[in-house]
Amino acid sequence: MTVSAFESGKSIPLDVVLSAVANEHRRAVLRSLNQTEGEAMQVSALVDQVAERIRDEEPPDDDHRQRVHTALHHIHLPQLEDCGMIVHNTETNQVRNSTDELDQQPLALIDMYEAC
8 A cells, every 4th residue: 555645744746636636537536535534435435426426327327337437447546546646455445535635625626617
């Protein structure tokens, strides 16, 4: 398991944060994890929440959930972990947020923009 930027006391560079929140899937992951208040979340529960947030039909079907799971597993969770925004424990198949409030500010700005 890796040490997060928050745990090491280092802030994540702004360009890295902006790149991470540029994708809808990664924003949905971070929003879902923000609601857990630091607790770890099972990947299966995260997939369900992300699929619900970015659904392209009503309600999300199994094919949609499988596409989300594949994208999270192969692309988005590794990218978020590489930049220090999450910690993904592959042994327990759990994910938790590892950012501090400062690193979450760009996501909050995007939320305000999307609400308009």
